[in-house]
Amino acid sequence: MLTRKQLELLLFINERLKEEGVPPSFEEMKEALNLQSKSGVHRLIVALEERGFLKRMPNRARALEVIKLPDSHTPSLTMKKSGFTPNVIEGSLGKGTNPAPSAHNDGGYRAASIPMMGRIAAGVPISAIQDHTANVMVPPEMLGGGEHFALEVKGDSMIEAGIFDGDTVVIRKGDVANNGDIIVALVDDEEATLKRLRRKGVSIALEAANPAYETRIFGPDRVRVQGKLVGLLRRYQ
Numbered sequence: 001m002l003t004r005k006q007l008e009l010l011l012f013i014n015e016r017l018k019e020e021g022v023p024p025s026f027e028e029m030k031e032a033l034n035l036q037s038k039s040g041v042h043r044l045i046v047a048l049e050e051r052g053f054l055k056r057m058p059n060r061a062r063a064l065e066v067i068k069l070p071d072s073h074t075p076s077l078t079m080k081k082s083g084f085t086p087n088v089i090e091g092s093l094g095k096g097t098n099p100a101p102s103a104h105n106d107g108g109y110r111a112a113s114i115p116m117m118g119r120i121a122a123g124v125p126i127s128a129i130q131d132h133t134a135n136v137m138v139p140p141e142m143l144g145g146g147e148h149f150a151l152e153v154k155g156d157s158m159i160e161a162g163i164f165d166g167d168t169v170v171i172r173k174g175d176v177a178n179n180g181d182i183i184v185a186l187v188d189d190e191e192a193t194l195k196r197l198r199r200k201g202v203s204i205a206l207e208a209a210n211p212a213y214e215t216r217i218f219g220p221d222r223v224r225v226q227g228k229l230v231g232l233l234r235r236y237q
Contacts, residue, residue: 002048002051002053002070003047003190003191004190005033005035005044005190005191006044006047006048006051006053007070008032008033009029009032009033009041009044009045009048010048010053010054010066010069010070011069012024012029012032012033013029013054013064013066014066014069016028017064017066023063023064026038026041026042029041035188036188040188040190045064052067052068053066053067053068053069053070054066054067055067111137111138111139111140112137112138112139112140112142112143113135113136113137113138114135114136114138114143114148114149114150114170115134115135115136115149115150116134116135116136116149116150116151116152116168117149117150117151118151118152119151119152119153119154120151120152120153120154120169120184120192120193120194121154121155121157121191121192121193121194122153122154122155122156122157122158122163122165122193122194122195122208136150136168136170136233138150138170138231138233142170142230142231143170143172143230143231144172144230146172146173146174147172147173148170148171148172148173148230149170149171149173149227150168150169150170150171150233151168151169151171151184151194152166152167152168153165153166153167153168153169153194156210156212157194157195157208157209157210157212157213158182158194158195158196158208158209158210159209159210160209160210160211161182161196161209162232163182163194163209163232164234166234166235167232167233167234168232168233168234168235169194169229169231169232169233170229170230170231170232170233171184171226171227171228171229171230172227172228172230173226173227174225174227174228175224175225175226176225177197177225177228178197179197179198179199180196180197180198181196181197181228181229182194182195182196182197182228182229183195183196183197183225183226183227183228183229184225184226184227184228184229185197185206185223185224185225185226186223186224186225186226187206187216187218187222187223188222189224192226193206194229195207195208195216196208196209197225198215200217202219202220203217203218203219203220204217204218204219204220204222204223205217205218206218206223
């Protein structure tokens with residue numbers, strides 16, 4: 001699954017190659033995706049290359065080859081010569097408030113209902129958290145005080161913390177976390193990821209729990225805490 005920004009960039013590069021035979025420059029890609037820096041473009045290209053959608057040609061400037069496109073992608077993304085305009089509903093997490101959990105009693109089992117807000121990456125970051133898509137029933141003792149929401153985990157970067165692909169994590173909403181907490185981090189207001197928080201001086205490190213993934217370090221203005229892990233749900237088939 002590609003993030004919204006990764007898909008936008010892939011389609012933009014593919015359209016430019018079809019129209020002009022050469023890929024766009026980093027500056028053109030930055031402007032088309034409304035990114036703040038070229039480093040954001042670089043991260044997206046690396047992610048697309050790692051997932052087998054793009055190939056960079058060595059020793060050639062601006063040499064990108066589109067290997068494949070997703071089997072299905074958002075049909076509302078329409079390409080234009082000057083870029084493209086995605087018709088996307090923005091997630092509300094961090095911009096509004098979620099309803100408080102409600103308690104239910106089903107056959108003697110008391111459970112609380114919290115909103116499922118989509119998917120979170122435990123690996124390559126995905127798009128910022130989505131809108132309320134469904135409700136999840138969880139034991140009330142898992143919640144405590146405050147507002148909570150649930151996310152489905154995609155990826156394996158937190159496996160040594162006992163968090164696996166397909167798990168559902170329960171998050172207490174908040175913008176404050178302690179060193180060592182597992183948090184939902186929003187990077188550059190566009191990438192959401194589940195990682196362990198480490199503070200290194202004035203910088204923020206997002207640490208994976210899998211040696212196959214590198215720790216990512218950011219300036220404090222690039223990362224916003226959306227909440228921290230308080231529980232985990234797993235379905236066994």
